[in-house]
Amino acid sequence: MSEKSYREALREAMEQEMERDESVLLMGEDIGVYGGTHLITDGLIDKFGPHRIMDTPIAEGGFTGAAVGMAMMGLKPVVEMMTWNFSFLAADQIIQNAAKVRYFSGGQVEVPLVIRGPNGGGVQLSAQHTHSLENMYGHFPGLKVVSPVTPYDVKGMMTTAIRDPNPVIFLEAGALYGTKGEVPDDDYTVPFGKARVAREGDDVTLISYGRQVNLCMRVADKLEEEDDVSAEVIDVRSIRPLDEETIIESVKKTHRAVAVQEQWRYFGVASEVAAIIQDKAFDYLDAPVMRVSGAEVPAPYARNLEVAAFPSEEMVADAARRALYMEVKG
């Protein structure tokens, strides 16, 4: 166990899997010689060579399609999207092929493919480079979608992703590549479909994933300090499959829930969480399930506007207060 950054933990997972399994290879734009735009793969080409650390053309549809083919033939490619925004160009390959080949072939052909890259906003990349796509990919049966937020989880979940025989959409918290945490040096796995209770509490459950989990943790401290409210924080971390049980158990305890997401409100993960809660914990609710989401605009560039467009501590705290029938302060 030692302290590592999110970036190092991610790299270590891929490096260890490449050492363990020769069929694992990485591909993407500028991941080799340049070391990756976000330096995730920095140094790996020196260790594994250009055949396993493949620089690709700027052609997401092409190289993702190639990766689907490699996976069908038994390799285990890990494809980097420089950012998930570029995956729109590869969506046909991901949705039409990767997600469906196993189904079409009656289970004869598996697609052990991982597509990874930074998801979401918060680093002033403006509208076309700021999307949170967990709900979009989470919508399609045949894909697994995860969104780890801690260095520990990113290593363990990447290991699980590479070992999974199905296509995995691996959404990294791009704004948090530099954050640090304790990470074991040896390989280990964190299972999909199992949420993490990041903080225990009794009065209200804050449900989130990715970078918003850290926001919820700060809000929980704030609520405890200012309002004497004990908030439980759940890091969903696996969007599909979704761990309904942990959410339901928590709400049965607290009777109030706030679902927080960076993406836009309509048809988002928070909406799905709210629907599941009202379906399976209706008789335990004391208030409507609150949702806190991004503003209904393309992401702004200006720093002040970008901050205003994403959930803030005050918004989440006030949503919790509303659920508790307390006076809002924002």
Added chain:
Amino acid sequence: MPEVIMPKMGDAMEEGTLLKWLKSEGEEVSEGDALAEIETDKVTMEIEAEDSGTLAQLMASEGEDVAVGEAIAFIQGEGEEAPESSGGGEAQAEGGAEEESGGEDDSSGGDAQAQTATETEEAQPGEDGQQPSGADGAQTGGNGHFRASPIVKRLARENDLDLSRIEGSGPAGRIVERDVRAALESGEAPTTDGQAEQAGAEADGQEAEASGSGEVQPEQASQQGFQPAHLPEPTEEPGTQLMEPTRMQRVIGERMTEAKQHVPHFYATVEVRMDATMALRKQLNEQLEEEGLKLSVNDFVMKACGVALRNYPNLNALYTSKGIELHEKVNMAMAVALDAGLITPVIRDIASKGLATISRESKDLAQRARDGGLKPDEYQGGTFTVSNMGMFGVESFTAIINPPQAAIVAVSSIEQRPSYDENGEVVPASMMKLTLSADHRIANGRDGAMYMAEVKRTLENPVLLMV
């Protein structure tokens, strides 16, 4: 623009019926003009204009029930514009009291006072991504449904709680978890079967988490909270007629059901020899004839009941949320039968009033009660009740306690019976039965028996009425 609102005529009043418009829309009105007749559960009265102007819009139609504080009309001053009409008036927001917009605009999240919830579209979805909390599908107060969160309904089911008697502190009066927790913790949670303490102990294993100031109001029954769950369908056979209960009938029904279900009654009957009182009455009435005054038997009985209470303060008491309130003065409520029900106007401090005063007051109150002309403070604040059916030849009966009072005396008719005098001779006697009904939470049988003996002694020696 000044609103004309449904006034609150008494603490328990939640809504009133608009009986009749006395002015029509568009008519000029002056301050003090009678605008409409309304009926509360006790009286019929006129609403007067508090401003002058044009009666711009009649919001309520005749026969409609309107919640206290809601507008029934607008009076338009010169140069003012009428507000937009908005249809049935069912779901109108009161002065924008709701929290439908997002959290950025300092909206009033948990406004417990909001009377109506509005189901608007999410007002500014982009602003902060909040879901408005006020609007939902909760039931309103009528028809035995109460706005309550799902966990509250669940707790009520598991603990046999009577939600109609818990005040909701959430939006639009929604009963939320903290209200129930507070009621359970206070040990005064109203249960459907009276097992409050047991309910509290079983409450979900999280006793310590109530986080607010819920308030239990045992006196405030909701409008139709005591209907059995399943009433039979009308037979609709020939020779039957379906009648809608009047507001007064409903209120009497609820209060009496509440009293019979929640107040443990005990009874004590005495038979009083009334010859001395009747003789005194005859004598006094001869003297008073010139003044046009005629004392009734009931005046004597009420006076005797009031005087006798001096030594039994726990029968002149109210059962309140904070304990038993003993009253020094006897405010005597007298049951007056009306065509459409009954009402109990009050003679204040009866023990210190003379029979002539009592007689004048009781006749005036009874007459105005029948005319529907009592003011709220004339039928509120009673501490003890007398109900007399003697004039109908009733031999004896028992009365239902009028909560929160501790006791009521039922007065039957005077009958001639054979009796023994001190020499053992049979002589005719005027006998009258009085039956006390008392709240066993406040008084015990001995108190009741001794009190009734005192009443009997007073009426058999009516000179005691003078001291």
